[in-house]
Amino acid sequence: MSSFKRDKKEEEDGGGNPFQSLDKTTILQETRYFNETPVNHRKCTHILTKILYLLNQGEKLTTQEATDAFFATTKLFQSKDVVLRRMVYLCIKELSSMAQDVIIVTSSLTKDMTGKEDLYRAAAIRALCSITDSTMLQAIERYMKQAIVDKNPAVSSAALVSALHLSNTAPDLVRRWANEAQEAISSDNAMVSYHALGVVAGSRKNDKLATVKLVTKLARSPFKSPYGLCLLIRLAAQLVDNDESEASQPYIEFIECCLRHKSEIVIYEAAHAIVNLRKTARDLAPAVSVLQLFCGSSKASLRLAGARTLARLTAKHPTAVAACAVDLENLISDSNRSVATLAVTTLLATGAESSVDRLMKQIASFVSEISDEFKIVVVRAIRRLCSKFPRKHQSLAAFLAGMLRDEGGLEYKAAIADAIIALVEENPDAKESGLAHLCEFIEDCEHTALAVRILHLLGREGPRSRQPSRYIRFIYNRVILESGPVRAAAVSAVAQFGAARPELLPNVRVLLARCTLDDDDEVRDRAIYYSAILDTGDRDLINEYIVDVARPNPVLLEKALRDHLATRPDEAFDLMTVPTAEQPQEADVAVEVEPRRPVQISREEKYSEQLAAVPGIERLGPAFKTSEPVDLTEAETEYRVRCVKHVFAKHLVLQFECVNTLSEQLLQNVRVKLEVPAGYNLLYEVRCEKLPYDKPGNVFCLLEFPESAIDSLGTFGATLDFSVRDCDPTTGLPEAGEGYEDSYPLEEVEIGCAEQIRSRPVNEEWDATWERAASAPEASDTFVLSQNDVNEAAKAVCEHLGIPVSATGDAVKEVRGGGMWRGGAPVLVRARLAVAGGGVTMHLAARSPREDVAQLLLAAVG
Structure with missing residues (x-):
């Protein structure tokens, strides 16, 4: 040795x-x-x-x-x-x-796959399935079926996993192996049983009845594989999630029964499923008890699983987690700092205001030892504390500022800046201290994107503070010391001080004049632009172009400019037709570790590539607004159709997303026949040439809006027309012949006011904006609403008109809102709602430069 x-x-x-x-x-x-x-x-x-x-x-x-x-x-x-x-x-x-030409080695791999050497067979199956296309798979189908039920677990598992990968490219072929996979579910090997269940469940994922039968059968029989049992719990949880009736009770009982299993991974999977399904704290008690035991386990992995799941649960059911306070207190000193972090942040979310300072001291003792991703967890917990305990803003802001001065990456620093920005925006008492911390941070900030964002906040919130002049020094230092993008953002921020505070305007003009000599083109252009607007002294012009500026979506703006130059370069470009950038909303979870932040994209961006299938779509300009998909069929019907409404300045595109759920049929020449209301003009339709089983296809209808805005309110009758060809259920190939014509009725498609108005958030200066629009045409009327509760009525009115929900008052609710009409005309809405005679009475007033648009809002309610 x-x-x-x-x-x-x-x-x-x-x-x-x-x-x-x-x-x-x-x-x-x-x-x-x-x-x-x-x-x-x-x-x-x-x-x-x-x-x-x-x-x-x-x-x-x-x-x-x-x-x-x-x-x-x-x-x-x-x-x-x-x-x-x-x-x-x-x-x-x-x-x-x-x-x-990789297909040439198929014969060698097939020989190894069917040979007697077990050490070669499993690896040969994986290699063969990775190089064989769907047309060649039928040649090895017999060998694959034999391998699935092979006595050697490695061979069987390799064949099943390969079948799972092939189900993405050849689902019909893999579906024919379901009988062999069903047999392999009863294997004594845990991994073979698990992989076999995955293949069988995947082959039935579009057949709810078959999935119900599978889960019901396996839930009643003893299942040896803990991994397969975890997958079975997930399938049962999906059935419960999709069906809230009493028929799902057996699946809930099955999941609860798994809490008493001998395998720890099965117990955790069951507890995790119950936590995500249950809606009341009493129903959560069994799962919380299991997670509480995990927190006291000797295994670090179980302690981490228990603490993390309890942390997620605090968002909706903090009272249920409060029972585990003693166990979480014990985890604060855990040697695994990830577990300690989750325990402290959970206690912060569930504890009383008096315990905040003590827990913050304990976090400070080890926060420097944990990774950035768990530091972000701490920051998000503190951010929620700021909203929960506003009186603690001073100590919380000081703690965040201390973390901001420590070492860390961009994502970590951005999370802290987000927390301080949220504190400034939500708590007026914390505005001064929060802005001071941010000003101190940008003095040494090495991240350009973060510095630009903070400067934007200073330009928006600084003029409203008690001493606005104190922030100008920090902003102008960026013009002297920083890179081009930061200097440009500082110029914009300085201009906002001059626009909002007339007493500071002379000094701001001097600073902008100095910036016109900058080396960077963007900085010079912004300085000249803002100086010219401020020199006019026109308050309406200043408010429109400096104070209250709509930010267009940059991706769609670039696309719209390219299309405009390609199709109508001689015409003036209308910036108001480009959708504004949507503010990303934070997910409603308590504590979540996210290594990467998902990219936020608007619906208009999501569908822009699909709309390219409509001929001449680039001539219509950018999509003004894209609505949420609306189901036109029931969930369990033969054909599923959803409608997405794309609104342009003068045109409407109806996109019908179609799915064929019948494996024995192939649909061809699919179209949607519309009953067009008066005033609309159907210009073009794009049919779906082929709609095979379980593969989505799109049908488009291009229409022109009526000249009058009021005539745009209407309902379209819709029928799905198509040609049917029967298919062989084993091969999935269509049979000979031309097929036969058929149709399927769809729900009506309604075009209302909400689809044609793009809402704008209500700001603090809404009253001044309403008064400035006093000279614009106004339409008003009184309505009696069907709701009995004034809050529900206010919410329903906002959703119906397509304006943001912004209601104030108790006895008399006042709804304020506004937006942009698809033609580019602004619109303001004010509604007063009160309970009268057992119902809700509403007085609605709308102002817009276009009188027909103001009348439209009243017609939409009436």
């Missing part, structure tokens, strides 16, 4: 990555050793390891390089060395997506 020992110095000398300085060209040249006879097993294995390392590090091979390496690798099939052969299979899998 002494020959295997290495002293400490030898270990230190031999450290590091042996593949750190690999060269792609050199390695590809080394593949010529694969042609040697006899094969040098160790040398070839080392070369294949280098190739796999490069590919997994993101190295890109050209098609020719990949093809040469692929065919050089296939020459190693002559070797009988087990390690080398398995490396060959791995390389074939990795290179097959880049190389050409």
Whole structure:
């Protein structure tokens, strides 16, 4: 044994990555050793390891390089060395997506797949399924079915996992293997049983009745695999989530029964499912008790799972988690700092105001030892505390400012800045201290995006503070010391002080004049632009272009400008037709670790590529507003159709998202026949040429709005017309013949006021805006609403008119709102609601430069 020992110095000398300085060209040249006879097993294995390392590090091979390496690798099939052969299979899998003519090794892999050497068979199945296309799969279908029910667990599991991957490209073929997979569910091997259940459940995912039968059958029989039982719990939870009737009670009982299972992963999966399904604290008691036991476990993984799930639960049911306070207190000193962080943040969310200071001191003792992602968890918990306990804003803001001065990445610093910004916007008492902390931070901020955002906040909130002049120094320092983008943002912020505070205007003009000499074009242009507007002294002009400026969506603005230059370069571009940027809303969760923040995109961006299928769509300009999809069929019908309404300045595009749920039918020449109301003009329709089973397709109808705004309110009758061809249920291929014509009735499509108005958030200066619009045409009337509760009535009116829900008052509710009409005309709405005679009476007034638009809002309610 002494020959295997290495002293400490030898270990230190031999450290590091042996593949750190690999060269792609050199390695590809080394593949010529694969042609040697006899094969040098160790040398070839080392070369294949280098190739796999490069590919997994993101190295890109050209098609020719990949093809040469692929065919050089296939020459190693002559070797009988087990390690080398398995490396060959791995390389074939990795290179097959880049190389050409890879199908040529199918026969060799098929031979290994059906051979007697079990060490080769599993790897050969994985490699074969990764290189074989859907047309060649039928040739190996018989072997795959045999492999699924093979006695060797490794072979069976490899075949099942390969079937799961193939279900994305050839679902109809994999569906024919369901009988063999059903048989494999009863396997004694835990992984085989788990993978088999995945294949069977995947083949039935679009058939609710079949899924119900599967879950019901397996829930009643003893299931040996803990992994398969976890998947079964998830399937049962999906059925409960989609069906809130009493019929789902057996599945809830099954999940609760799994809380008493001997496997810890099954117990946790059941508790996690109950936490996500239950709506009352009493129903959560069994799951919370299990998670409480996890918090006292000797295993760090179980403590982390229990603490993290309880942390998530605090958002909706803090009282249910409060019972675990003692166990969470014990976790504060846990050696695993991730567990301690989750415990403290959960206690912060559920504890009393008196315990905040004590918990903050405990966080401060170890916050420097945890990673950035868990520091973000702490910051988000403190952000919620700011809303929950506004009187604690001073100590909380000071703690956040201390974290802001520590080392950390952009995401961590952005989370702290978000918390302070939220504190400034929500709590008037914290505005001065919060802005002071942010001003101090941008003095040393190394992140341009964060500095620009803080400057934008200072420009918006600074003029409203008690001493606005104190912030101008911090802002102007950025003009002197920072990069171009930060200097440009500082110019915009300074201009807002001049626009909002007349006493500061002379000083602001001097600063802007200095900025006109800047080296950066953007800084100079902004300074000249703002100086020209401020010099006019026109309050309406200043408010429209400096104080209350709508921010267009940058992605859609670029697209609209490109389309305008390509189609109508001689006409003036209307900026008001471009949708504004939507503010991302924070998810309603208590504590969530998110390594990456998902990109926020608007619905208009999401559907812009799909709308390209409509001929001439670029001539209509940018989409003014895209509505949420509306179901036109029931959820369990043969054909599922949803309608998405895309509103343009003068046109309407109705997009019908269609799904065929019948596996024995192929729909062709699919269209939606519309009954168009008076005034509308149907210009064009785009049919869906083919709608196979379970693959979505789109039908588009392009219409022109009526000249009068009031005539745009209407209802479209809709019928789905198509040609049906029967398909072989085993192969999925259509039978011979032209098929027959058929139709399917759809729900009516309604175009109201909400689809044609893009709302704007209500700001503090709404009263002044309403008074400035006194000279505009006004329409008003009194209505009796069907609701009995004034709050419900106010919310319903806002949703019906498409304006943001902003209601104030108790006895008399006043709704204030506004937006932009699809033609570019602004509109303001004020409604007063009160309870009278057992019902709700509303007086509605609307102002707009276009009188017909103001009348439209009244007609929409009436």
